[in-house]
Amino acid sequence: VGSGAVERVPLKSDDASDSTIGTNAAECLDVKTDCGARGDGKGDDTAAFQHCVATAHCCGGCIRVAVGTYPLTSVAINVSDLHVFVEAGTVLSTPVGYESGPAGGGILVIGGTDATAAHNVSIIGMGGQFVIDCTRQADIGSNRVAALRLHGNVRDFVLGNIRTEM
Numbered sequence: 001v002g003s004g005a006v007e008r009v010p011l012k013s014d015d016a017s018d019s020t021i022g023t024n025a026a027e028c029l030d031v032k033t034d035c036g037a038r039g040d041g042k043g044d045d046t047a048a049f050q051h052c053v054a055t056a057h058c059c060g061g062c063i064r065v066a067v068g069t070y071p072l073t074s075v076a077i078n079v080s081d082l083h084v085f086v087e088a089g090t091v092l093s094t095p096v097g098y099e100s101g102p103a104g105g106g107i108l109v110i111g112g113t114d115a116t117a118a119h120n121v122s123i124i125g126m127g128g129q130f131v132i133d134c135t136r137q138a139d140i141g142s143n144r145v146a147a148l149r150l151h152g153n154v155r156d157f158v159l160g161n162i163r164t165e166m
Helices: 046-058
Strands: 062-065 069-071 075-077 082-087 091-093 106-111 117-126 130-133 146-151 153-160 162-165
Touching: 046 062, 046 075, 046 082, 091 106, 106 117, 106 153, 146 153
Parallel strands: 062 082, 069 091, 075 106, 082 117, 091 130, 106 146, 117 153, 130 162
Antiparallel strands: none
16 A cells, blocks of 8 residues: 555565465565554454555466464455465454445455456465454344355366354
8 A cells, every 4th residue: 555666565474485386476466564554453444455456467476375363355366376474473354343345245256247357366364374354243133244255257266274253
């Protein structure tokens, strides 16, 4: 955000590369420092994540999510060749008391319509598990937001080192 300049931030891990994906996580955009997410569990970090997805898609296809708690309403990942590396212990959640999401929504929505492809997308926990927590939303019966939703034209999707809480 800020001046628009992007600085690559190294991970704190000795093993920052994933040979199965062919991406070095040390060269990723950082969702906090490059895109303005707070990661403090307050407010809503959706706009910062969405900005990071759009920027990474244009600039190398890699996002690093540093340890923190990120309230998110619905992050649309409707681009191809994007890899998200989430540090162990990170929590992606709905904001406290969140009442509703878009129909068919989720905290992370991969894909779009049949015309909007999302191919070669990965979301990987680095150094251990991260959590997608849907327990903070208001009790609204059956209209609950999903942790993760694959929608439309999605191929070659990888998800690893994740735990969900519903």
